[in-house]
Amino acid sequence: MRNPGTRLAVGLGIVAALAVFANAQGVDPARFAEPPIDNWLTYHGDYSGKRHSPLTQITVGNLDRLTQAWRFDTGQPPSIKGTPVLVDGVLYVTTPDNLWAIDARTAEELWHYTYPMNDAFHIGHRGAAVHGDNVYLTTPDAHLLALDAGDGTLRWDVEIADSSRGYWSTNAPLVIRNHVIVGVSGDFDNLPGQLKSVDADTGETQWIFYSTPPPGTPDSISGGATGGQMWMSGTYDPELNLMYVGTGNPTPVLNGEARPGDNPWTGAIVALNPDTGELVWGYQTSPHDTHDWDAAEVPVLVDGTFDGEERRMLLQASRNGYFFVLDRTNGENLLTAPFTTVNWAMGLDERGRPIPDPEKEPKPDGVLVAPNEAGGTNYRSPSFDPETGLLVVSAQDGFGIYFYKPDHGAYGWAGADYNIAGKSFLRAIDYRTGEIAWSHPIGDGPGAAGVLTTASGLTITGDIPGNLMVLRTSDGETLWHAPIGRVGNGPITYMLDGRQYVVVGARSSLYAFALEE
Amino acid sequence: MKTSILTSIAIVLIVGGATAGGAPQRGRSPAAEQPPPTVTPQEYPARLVEAGEPRFAARCGFCHGRDAGGGEGGPDLTRSELVAEDTYGDRIRDLLRSGRVAGDMHAFDLGDEEFTLIVAFIHDRKTQAELAMGGRRFVEADDLRTGDASAGQRYFNGAGGCAQCHSETGDLAGIASRFEGLALLRRMLYPAFGRPAPAPATVTVTLPTGETLIGELASQDEFTIALIDSDGASHSWSTNEVEFTVDDPMATHFDLLGAYTDDDMHNLYAYLETLR
Numbered sequence: 001m002r003n004p005g006t007r008l009a010v011g012l013g014i015v016a017a018l019a020v021f022a023n024a025q026g027v028d029p030a031r032f033a034e035p036p037i038d039n040w041l042t043y044h045g046d047y048s049g050k051r052h053s054p055l056t057q058i059t060v061g062n063l064d065r066l067t068q069a070w071r072f073d074t075g076q077p078p079s080i081k082g083t084p085v086l087v088d089g090v091l092y093v094t095t096p097d098n099l100w101a102i103d104a105r106t107a108e109e110l111w112h113y114t115y116p117m118n119d120a121f122h123i124g125h126r127g128a129a130v131h132g133d134n135v136y137l138t139t140p141d142a143h144l145l146a147l148d149a150g151d152g153t154l155r156w157d158v159e160i161a162d163s164s165r166g167y168w169s170t171n172a173p174l175v176i177r178n179h180v181i182v183g184v185s186g187d188f189d190n191l192p193g194q195l196k197s198v199d200a201d202t203g204e205t206q207w208i209f210y211s212t213p214p215p216g217t218p219d220s221i222s223g224g225a226t227g228g229q230m231w232m233s234g235t236y237d238p239e240l241n242l243m244y245v246g247t248g249n250p251t252p253v254l255n256g257e258a259r260p261g262d263n264p265w266t267g268a269i270v271a272l273n274p275d276t277g278e279l280v281w282g283y284q285t286s287p288h289d290t291h292d293w294d295a296a297e298v299p300v301l302v303d304g305t306f307d308g309e310e311r312r313m314l315l316q317a318s319r320n321g322y323f324f325v326l327d328r329t330n331g332e333n334l335l336t337a338p339f340t341t342v343n344w345a346m347g348l349d350e351r352g353r354p355i356p357d358p359e360k361e362p363k364p365d366g367v368l369v370a371p372n373e374a375g376g377t378n379y380r381s382p383s384f385d386p387e388t389g390l391l392v393v394s395a396q397d398g399f400g401i402y403f404y405k406p407d408h409g410a411y412g413w414a415g416a417d418y419n420i421a422g423k424s425f426l427r428a429i430d431y432r433t434g435e436i437a438w439s440h441p442i443g444d445g446p447g448a449a450g451v452l453t454t455a456s457g458l459t460i461t462g463d464i465p466g467n468l469m470v471l472r473t474s475d476g477e478t479l480w481h482a483p484i485g486r487v488g489n490g491p492i493t494y495m496l497d498g499r500q501y502v503v504v505g506a507r508s509s510l511y512a513f514a515l516e517e
Numbered sequence: 518m519k520t521s522i523l524t525s526i527a528i529v530l531i532v533g534g535a536t537a538g539g540a541p542q543r544g545r546s547p548a549a550e551q552p553p554p555t556v557t558p559q560e561y562p563a564r565l566v567e568a569g570e571p572r573f574a575a576r577c578g579f580c581h582g583r584d585a586g587g588g589e590g591g592p593d594l595t596r597s598e599l600v601a602e603d604t605y606g607d608r609i610r611d612l613l614r615s616g617r618v619a620g621d622m623h624a625f626d627l628g629d630e631e632f633t634l635i636v637a638f639i640h641d642r643k644t645q646a647e648l649a650m651g652g653r654r655f656v657e658a659d660d661l662r663t664g665d666a667s668a669g670q671r672y673f674n675g676a677g678g679c680a681q682c683h684s685e686t687g688d689l690a691g692i693a694s695r696f697e698g699l700a701l702l703r704r705m706l707y708p709a710f711g712r713p714a715p716a717p718a719t720v721t722v723t724l725p726t727g728e729t730l731i732g733e734l735a736s737q738d739e740f741t742i743a744l745i746d747s748d749g750a751s752h753s754w755s756t757n758e759v760e761f762t763v764d765d766p767m768a769t770h771f772d773l774l775g776a777y778t779d780d781d782m783h784n785l786y787a788y789l790e791t792l793r
Contacts, residue, residue, distance in 0.1 A: 077626040119571035123579040140575070188583055341775060359779070365663040366656070366702065367779050399774040401706070403656050416587065416656050418699075421707040421771055443738065465738035481740055507623075 026132035026149075027087055029175050033238050040086040040492040042233075043127050043172035044381065049235035049300040051383040053493045056456040057500035062515060063470055063480040069501060069512040070107035074100065080505030081488040082127035082172060083381070083450070087149070089496065091503065092135055093510055096122040096170070099137045101152060104496055104503075107512070111152035115139050120168045121185075126233065126379070126489070127172035131180065131200040138169040142184050144198060158203040160184055160196050167191060172233045176243060176274040179206060183230035183245070187292070188412045190251045193228030193266065197277060207277030211247040211265040223261035223288075227251035228268070232296040232379060236274065237312065240329060243274045244314055246296040249289050254362045254404045254415025262287035267295045269316060269324075271331060281331035285318040287353055290361045291344065291402060292373045292417070293320040299328075300384050300391065306334055306432060315384065315431055317393040320344070321376030322354055323429050337434025339427055340376035341397040344369050362404035362415045372400025372419040374446030381450035381490040383459070385473045390428040390437055392459050392473065394448045398422030422446050424464055428476060438476035450490025452502075460502060462487025468504060468511070484511055553601035555644075561637035569638030572631050580622070585642040586655075591622070593655070594639055595646030606636035658698030661786060669788030672781055677773065679785070682716075682766060685792050693793045702786050706774065709767045718765035720744050722754065734763060 027041060035054050036045040045051055058066060074080070074095060084093040090110065091102040097118070101110040120140035129136045134146045134155065141163035146155040160182050161167035166189030174181045178200040193211035198204060211228030213220065227250045234245030250266035252258050267286030270279055285295040300315040306325065314328035321342040325335040333352030345354035360369050374396060382393035399422065404415035424447060426440040442448045443464025452460045458479075459471040468487055470480040484506045491504035502513045574583045580591030587593035594600050599608050610632065616624035627635065673679040683689050696704050708715050718734040720742065732744035735751060742761055743753035777785075 077624050079623055119575045121579045122575055188578075343775075363779075364660045365783055366661065368706070368774065368777055368782055370775070399706075401702070403660070405660065413582070418703060419710070420703065421710060421767075421774060423771070441739075463739065465736075467738065467740065469739075478739060483740075 027130045029131055029177055032175065032236075036492070036494060038495045039088065040084070040494050041130060042085065042175070043083050043129070044233065044235065044298065045492060047236040047238065047301070049298045049381070049384075050302065050386075051381055051450070051452050051490050052385060053452065053454045055454055055493055055495060055500050057495070058454065058458065058493075058502065058515060059456040060458065060472060060479060065515045066470070066480055066502075066513055067516050068482070069514040071512070072100075072102055072107040072109070072510040074098065074508045074510075076508055078122070079124070079486070079488050079507050080510060081124035081170075081379075082505065083489050083492060084503060084505070084510065085128055085130060086492065086494050086503075087130050090149070091510070092128040092130070092149075093505065094125045094128050094137060094172075095508075096125045096140050098125075099128055099135065099147065099152070101135075101149070102510070104494075104501070104512075107510075113137070113145075113147055113152040113154070115143075115145070118163070120163045123168075123170060125170050125172075129173040129175050129180065131175045131178075134200065136173050136175075136180055138171045138173065138182055140168050140170075142167045142169045144169075144173065144180065144182050144203065146203060156203045158198060158205075160198075161186075161194060165189060165191060169231070171231055174234050174236065174243065174245075175200065176236055179274050181234070181243065181274065183232065183234075185229050185231040185248070187227070187229070187249070187251060187253060190226040190411055191229075192226055193230060193247055195230045195245060195272075195277070197274070209270075209272055209277040209279065211268070211270065212250070212263075221264055222250075222266070223259045223263050225250035225259040225263035225266055227253075228263075228266035230296065231294075232298065235299050235301050237301055237328060240312070241273065241275070242271045242280055242328065244269060244271055244299040244301070244328065246270075246294065246299055246316065246318075248294040248296050249286070249292045252410045252412060252414035253292050254290055254402060254413060254417060255408060255410050256288060256290040256361050256404075257406075258410035258414070259288075263289070267293060267320075269295055269299050269314065269326065269331075271328065283324075283326055283331045283333065283351070284353055285316065285322065285324055286320045286356075288356050289320070290356070290404075291320070291369060291400075293318070293371075293375055295319065296379070297377060298381050300382065301328060302384055302386075302431065304386070304389070304431075313431070315391050317377050317382055317391060317395070317429065319371075319375030319378060320354065321371045323391070323434055324352070325431055325434075335431075335434050337429075338376075339393070339429050339434075339436060340395050341370040341399075342376070360402075362402035362417065364403065364405035366401045366403050368399060368420070369402050370399050371396060372398040372422060372446070373417050374398055374400075374419060374422065378447065379489075380448065383451040383453040383490065384431075385453040385459070387455070387457070388428075388437075388473055389431055390473065391431055392426060392428050392451045392453060392461075394424065394442070394451065394461065395427040395439075396422045396424045396446045398446055419446070424448050426451070426459075426461060426471070426476065428473070440471065440476040440478070449487035452491045452493060454493060460491045460493075460504075462504070462506070466506070468506065468513075482513070485509070553596065553598050555600075555640070556602050557604040559605055559640060561640055565634055565637035566641040569634035569636070569641075572634045573638045576625065576627070576631075576635060585639055586646075595643045596655075600639055600643055603636075603640075606632060609636055609639065656699045661698060661702055661783070662790070664780070664783030664785070664787030666784070666787040666791050668780075669784035669786065672785050673788055677781065677785060678769070682769065689789065689792050691793060693790045701789060702782075705786060705789055706782070707767070707770050709770075714765075714767050716766040718763055718767070720761055720763045722752075723760040724754075725758065734765070737763065
């Protein structure tokens with residue numbers, strides 16, 4: 001553990017924070033199963049990953065009154081690429097090495113925690129997690145910190161993975177009962193994929209799930225692959241007591257010769273028992289990936305009718321350009337359909353998995369592949385609207401060129417690839433058919449924003465030129481926009497004092513919008 | 518130890534001289550493999566380079582690779598024109614201040630000390646790349662020479678439709694002398710990646726009065742369209758106030774990406790390589 005004395009928290013506003021918490025009993029993770037109304041308690045808002053709000057104060061009919069309520073500037077260059085959490089009137093927002101507690105009514109900074117300078121990757125950060133009166137922050141050098149939610153004091157600091165070996169973390173932990181479940185990244189070294197659960201109170205390790213063989217164990221199934229990092233927050237079904245998380249690409253990344261076969265459990269959705277870390281089932285969306293396509297995208301949990309039968313489903317728009325519907329009780333495939341331009345698969349196998357075309361594996365003279373490394377989609381969260389049955393996702397029709405030759409070796413990237421061009425769209429996928437109900441252009445290049453839908457029929461997201469946009473979920477028509485800069489991830493929404501707020505990070509600022517009073 | 522780029526260039530010249538009379542080393546043209554040479558020789562003490570390595574990895578490594586040789590989305594800095602033209606961080610500083618809007622690189626606010634260390638490391642890596650022949654993760658021009666130039670010429674004039682906009686005696690005359698290897702391939706596939714398009718889009722705007730303006734497309738999103746007219750004046754409108762059509766030569770390049778077979782791509786590249 002690190003000495004808590006290294007904390008650099010700014011004390012301004014601590015009194016205000018204590019006042020807020022005087023009435024709070026701390027956060028019981030049982031609340032994470034409820035749809036978000038007057039809080040946004042987890043990265044996804046709740047356990048389901050739907051990012052759908054039941055709130056209806058802001059509607060198609062009153063968007064002309066939607067206006068900025070406040071703005072909070074971090075004062076630092078890195079963009080906010082995470083989702084804030086809201087706990088009883090306090091917002092927690094992160095960038096690498098930083099966590100701010102903000103009064104959700106006034107945007108006043110209550111405290112600011114800064115992690116000491118470290119030499120790990122500072123690529124982005126997804127957000128904080130809460131349990132009781134702890135706030136958890138992962139760090140670029142793959143530590144997990146527990147901070148006092150009231151004043152930002154460091155309570156404990158544990159190492160999740162050894163950053164000197166090439167691990168780093170951007171992860172917003174998933175909290176289930178007393179388990180704080182933390183993933184890491186690491187693509188430039190051949191490292192086992194690992195997900196660690198620690199005790200919410202003490203930081204003691206409870207279990208580690210390895211998606212590829214742990215160090216020192218004989219390789220039984222992965223075919224020699226390492227990797228499969230679980231760098232995104234998973235989802236959870238309390239009734240089945242199963243958590244779902246997507247695993248990343250195998251390493252070596254572009255050299256597939258060094259790791260023959262499907263390379264489980266890389267490029268997969270895995271269902272784990274959160275009390276033991278035991279694998280209950282796994283499903284590979286990208287068997288034998290050679291294009292850096294994670295299956296780390298959000299596994300969205302949806303209950304509904306499929307082919308006339310009530311099903312507990314799991315939906316994923318995966319980085320490889322294919323959309324999947326699985327039965328989440330057992331991993332049975334119900335549907336696979338492309339949602340972006342794809343040219344790398346020869347068809348689907350009997351389990352609905354795309355069959356990689358060997359001709360599209362990286363070659364010495366290059367192959368043109370769709371999608372490119374940025375993917376058909378990426379970390380930016382989609383949203384599921386139960387009313388229409390649409391999964392709304394930031395998608396890219398992109399092309400890249402991929403190279404590998406034996407001289408590139410079998411360590412880390414082991415090849416070279418270059419994005420050539422791409423066009424991005426917000427796409428609404430009908431989960432019952434896989435058909436694209438509408439496709440709304442959002443600019444050239446990869447990316448754009450995460451997505452939020454509301455029960456009043458609104459889709460809230462951003463485009464590549466930097467507009468926050470509100471669209472009609474049923475047909476994708478733009479109804480409202482505000483040029484605030486590139487939106488980092490999905491907006492959140494909640495009721496506070498009878499007023500519905502939409503809060504979103506763009507560049508180095510957090511913005512709140514609400515109806516004019 | 519001091520790392521001297523001046524010394525490095527001298528060594529490269531000696532190596533080049535030794536092979537100039539015979540077959541190029543390992544059967545490829547050294548000119549095609551060499552990164553763009555550093556314009557202004559600079560020296561960095563080894564202690565700066567060593568201290569810069571972890572700082573580079575932390576700040577830049579995710580996109581540019583820990584060795585600056587290219588990584589997730591970011592180019593190989595040892596082959597960067599900007600780094601070649603940089604003198605003690607002058608060009609790099611400007612880029613870090615502004616970021617690169619088109620390339621999805623945000624601005625970095627680095628302290629002077631960290632900035633100096635990172636610049637030292639980048640230049641050291643570039644020096645090493647200038648010394649090394651074919652280090653890992655490089656795409657050699659020879660690797661790309663698998664196509665059939667005559668089939669590429671047929672594709673150029675036929676199925677590819679390239680001849681509708683380009684000609685081997687016009688805009689593409691000598692193209693393979695100006696761009697080589699991977700740079701030529703990428704420019705062939707999509708010339709506007711990370712740089713202004715060589716042939717900008719034009720836009721025709723019809724105002725509510727019926728007046729028509731034609732100019733170079735300056736910017737476009739769902740809500741605003743802007744052009745620069747022939748006098749260099751800028752104009753912009755809300756997209757819901759005017760009628761407009763955009764003619765973007767890059768659109769044809771994008772459409773071709775979905776149409777090429779890999780053989781088409783390699784054949785067309787082989788044909789362009791003959792245009793010296």
